[in-house]
Amino acid sequence: MALSYKARRRWSLVILVIGMPLYVVAAVTLVNWLDRPAIWLEFLVYVVLGVLWAVPFRFVFRGVGQADPDAPRDEE
Secondary structure (H helix, E strand, C coil), rough: CCHHHHHHHHHHHHHHHHHHHHHHHHHHHHHHHHHCCCCHHHHHHHHHHHHCCCCHHHHHHHHCCCCCCCCCCCCC
């Protein structure tokens, strides 16, 4: 079942306001468990984790910044 435009906007807001801070805390905790690796490895882990969080939510964020496709258009 596809999400409507409004539902995708709401879910994207929930993901960014609640999920993102939780993910950041989890990522920092993971890197701290690595017992202070080399700076290049730490950077690489942060880059991978920074991109990895968005992969499952691609469909939610796709087109959210665009105008509502279901809204009635003004004919001028």
